[in-house]
Amino acid sequence: MTATVKLDEISRALGKEPLCGSLDKEVCGCYAGDLLSWVMSHASYGDVWITIMSNINVAAVASLTECACVIMAEGVEPDADTLKAAGEKDITLFSDQRSVYELCCLVGKVLCKNE
Amino acid sequence: MPDDVVRFCFDVDGDDFSSAGAASVEVKKRLRQLGISPEVIRRVAIAMYEGEINMVIHADGGKALVEVTPDEVRMTLEDHGPGIADVELAMQEGYSTARENIRSLGFGAGMGLPNMKKYTDTMHIDTEVGRGTTVVMTVKI
Numbered sequence: 001m002t003a004t005v006k007l008d009e010i011s012r013a014l015g016k017e018p019l020c021g022s023l024d025k026e027v028c029g030c031y032a033g034d035l036l037s038w039v040m041s042h043a044s045y046g047d048v049w050i051t052i053m054s055n056i057n058v059a060a061v062a063s064l065t066e067c068a069c070v071i072m073a074e075g076v077e078p079d080a081d082t083l084k085a086a087g088e089k090d091i092t093l094f095s096d097q098r099s100v101y102e103l104c105c106l107v108g109k110v111l112c113k114n115e
Numbered sequence: 116m117p118d119d120v121v122r123f124c125f126d127v128d129g130d131d132f133s134s135a136g137a138a139s140v141e142v143k144k145r146l147r148q149l150g151i152s153p154e155v156i157r158r159v160a161i162a163m164y165e166g167e168i169n170m171v172i173h174a175d176g177g178k179a180l181v182e183v184t185p186d187e188v189r190m191t192l193e194d195h196g197p198g199i200a201d202v203e204l205a206m207q208e209g210y211s212t213a214r215e216n217i218r219s220l221g222f223g224a225g226m227g228l229p230n231m232k233k234y235t236d237t238m239h240i241d242t243e244v245g246r247g248t249t250v251v252m253t254v255k256i
Contacts, residue, residue, distance in 0.1 A: 037168075037226035040161050041234070045153075053221045060136025064143065064160045081133055089140075 004028050005114045007068050007092060010048060013110045014094060018069065020083060021092030027068045030107045032100050036061050043067050050103045054078050059085035069093065071107075073100045121149065121183040127167050127192075129176030132220060138179050139164040149183060151256060158234040158254050159188050165227040166192040166250055172217050173197065174248065183256075187236070190252045198244040206232065 008023040028046030033039045034053050043049055043065040050071045051058065059082055062070050069092035072078060077095045078086065086093045096103060123145055125138035143160045151159075163179070170177040174196020182189045199205050206228050213223025232238045235252040242248040 034221055035224040035226070036221040037165060037224050037230055040164060041226070041230050055220050056133050057135060057220060057222075060140065060164070063140050064136065064164055085133075 004046070005110055009110050009114075010069065010107060011094075013106055014071070014096060016094065016096070019078065019093045019095060020087040021069065021090055023092065025068045025092060027107075027111070030104060030111065031067070032104055040065060048107045050100050050107070052076050052100065054082055056081045056085050058082055059089055059091055062086070062091045063089045071096055071103055073098060073103050119185055121145075123181045125179040125181075127170045127176045127179055127194075129171060129174065131176075132171060135168055135171045136164055138167050142181050145181075146183070146188065151183070151188070155188065155254055155256055159190065161234045162231045162238075162252050162254070163190055163192075165230045166190065166252070168222060169227050170194045170196070172213050172222060177247075185256070187253045187255050190235075190254075191249065192252075193247070193249045195247040198246055198248055199240065199242040200244050202240055202242060 005027050007025040007027055010027055011023050026046050027048055031043040031047040032050040034051050036057055039061055045066040047067040048069055049067040050073050052074050054072055054076045071094045073096060075097045127138055128134055139160050142163055143156055146156045174194035177194030180191040204210055208229045209225040211223045211225035217223045236255045238252045240250050
């Protein structure tokens, strides 16, 4: 995907504000995955990262990969440490009830619309 | 020429997953300040993070030394953990000795060492069971 949109468009599509982090970021793509080593080596700058992981290491991986935001899917919510770490690193974090698949479709639609 | 080398040292805490990745994030920041290219930084950060996580999971922490020369970034990760009994086996993707509680955090996929090799230009493992492990990796600039 080559389209670039602002993160606030993703926020609008989700119909919610992030738990932490700014919306003034560039979104270039989307990646879904839970194995952190795998995500580390495959997610790219500007990706929306969709995962069911919620522990504090998500914040480290999000920071290292420079993804645009993390969406915790399937109703997963970050624990207090993760939220704190994400806030400190300016990682934009959403939590959503939808499935990983539904969220991928939703993000895909936003990106494709802007292509 | 010592003047051409920039060094960063980090202590990696054992069994502390809350700070795991801290050294990698710091290295990334410093390399960016030095004007290193984003692709090199990305490769260093991945290799460093995997190494850091390995030290936390398996070795109760250790030390990380990062040296930047005009030609390369060299990472030396040293621990006094249990050592690796079979390096060839440990290098295979998918092989892991991590415990179940570690796997539930999203680690232990058996990708650590393979990722470190994949994202660096050279990697050397010096290990002895009961003594510890030192991994030296370089990424050309």
